[in-house]
Amino acid sequence: MIGVAFAIIISLLTKYTGKVQIIEAGFIFVLGYLSYLTAEMLSLSSILSITFFGVCCQKYVNANMDEKSVTTVRYTMKVFAIGSETMIFVFLGITAIDNVIWVWNTGFILLTLLFAIVYRFIGS
Structure with missing residues (x-):
């Protein structure tokens, strides 16, 4: 419910920020992070909160935002996703090398590779 509430807020905010396009992309990241933090403060699932935030706000935010802002958010999210995936595999590799x-x-190892491939296709 927290993710849905923040998605409604961002949908309403982007509806009225047409003249100030530079802050539209910032709102997406700030309210997404606030959704995460709010769920974490209430000892709820922060991952589910951010997932529902993304799913619920995608349709309305894309319709309300300028095309340049949508492109900025899309490519920034891809950079974050690729960076996070790289860090996961770096830590997995470091753990595999530790002799202790x-x-x-x-x-x-096989399940890790299977899930990584499946989630890559889901996320793409």
Whole structure:
């Protein structure tokens, strides 16, 4: 419900920011992060909050925002996604090299690769 509430707020905000296009993209990131923090403060699922925020606001925000702002948000999100994915695989690689905790687990490695491929297709 928190993500949906913040999606309604951002939909209303972008409806009235047509003349000030420079702050439209900033609102998306700020309110998305506020959705995350609010859920975290209330000990709820912050990942679900941000997921519902994105799903609920996508249709209305894209319709209300300028095309340049939509493009800015789209490419910035892709940069963040690729950077996050890279960091996950770096940490996974560092963990695999550590001799103290290194134990070969074929099932874990195969499931990690399977889920990474599946979520790449879902996210693309």
